[in-house]
Structures are given as structure tokens and as C-alpha cells.
Amino acid sequence: MSWWDEWGPALPVEGGLVVSGTMRAARLGERPKSVGSDIIRRMLESVNTGIATRGRSYARNGQTVTMTIEKGRIHATVQGSAATPYSVTIACTVPEDRRQRLIEAFEHALVDPSKGIPARGTPALRDEIDTCALLDGVDITAKCTCPYGEVCKHCIALAYVAADRLDGSPIAVATFMGVRDDDLSAARGTRDSTPNPPSVPEYDARRQAKLARTLARLDGRAAPSADDVIRRASKVLRPPASVAEQLGLGPAEERS
């Protein structure tokens, strides 16, 4: 087999992985808007337009037979024109000095890594995961067992299919970037053992009684509004400043 074999038509794949929705336009020179489009952009930088076009066509036609996202890499088999599918790998190498920061970002953004539900996290960290800033300074490489020898259409096809999967799953991004559940639980353990000042004041019996009396006074009204209740309760309970602000109660006053 020579590189010339790869110019023949690709063998059709039954049930191959197809890129969902519109094929994203990850244009060269543009700031990518997601981890997936950043990977595509980097792959496209290494190829000519002919390879890029054929790779996109492979992705669209479902030439990717299998794909797994493993720690630090995405592995796939992509069917070309030869009888046996090629083995394609896109690898991610995170510099050691960025690794801890990365683990922290994922640890905050993924509430339950075993289920992969992105539910909690500070907006800044979530944003970090949603955007390409996550890949800054990170090395992404691709290789394929086909005879072409450089970044090929099979790598391009995988980049598109993988981008689809990565952009729908922060846990997949974490795995690709080499962050595993045990890294996250280690980070969580460190954080949980750090003593934090209680953010909620303790409500003693005296204050509870005062709250009950305060709210009871509202009972005489025809229909106290929810705002009334919250405002009165907050005078007794003195919520933390951030909560007071969210409730529209203004800055906390010193109350006795």
C-alpha cells in the first residue's frame, strides 16, 4: 500500500459517527469559541485546503467508526479507502505548571464527575471551561496510521467528530486534558479539609422567637407580600451581604 491508495474513494461505514448539526466554521485566524473549535482550528493550521475539505467530508459522511476519549487523548478508527480502518489519535499535553490550576477549574465546575453533570461552579471557572482559554499553552498533536505521514484527512475528520463530543461534555474535556476522577476527588478532599468560616449565622432560640413575633405582626394585614415577609425576616436573621444583595435588601445594616 502506498500513499496513492488514499486517493481512492472511502469505503462506506455502517453506523459511523456523524457530526451533529451544522458543521462548525472554525476559521483560521479567528478566536475559537469553544474547546472543540480550538482543536479543529489547530488541526486545520497543519493542512492544505484539499485535506481539510476531504476531512470534513469524512466527518459528515460518518467515516469515523469508533471513538473513545481517554486520559490525555482521543482515539478513533477512521475508515478510508483501504480495507482496514486507520487508527487515529489526537493527544493533549498540559504543561505541569498549568495542571493544578486546571484540576481546580474542573473540580469547581463539575459537581459530580462520576455523572458528568456540569451544575455548579463560579461563572469565571465555568467560562474558563466553556472557552478556548482552557487550551492556551496546551499542546495538541495528531497522528494516524495511514501512509500520508502528516496531519491527514482522517485526523481532520476525527477533530470534527471529537469537537462535537467535547463541546457537549465538560467531563469529556476534563478526561481529554488528563484530569481524572481521582484528581478531582483529591482536589475536593484538600478543599473540604480546609476550615471555612460559617457563612450562615446560627439562629438561637431568642432570635427565632423574635422572628416568629415579627412575622406574626404581618398576620394582621390583608395580604402581606412576599417582599414584606422577606424584608421583615431579614431584619431579624441578618443574612450575609451577598444574600441580602440578591434579595434586593440593600447593604447590610448593623442591627441589634
Ligand SMILES: [Zn+2]
Ligand atoms: Zn490518516
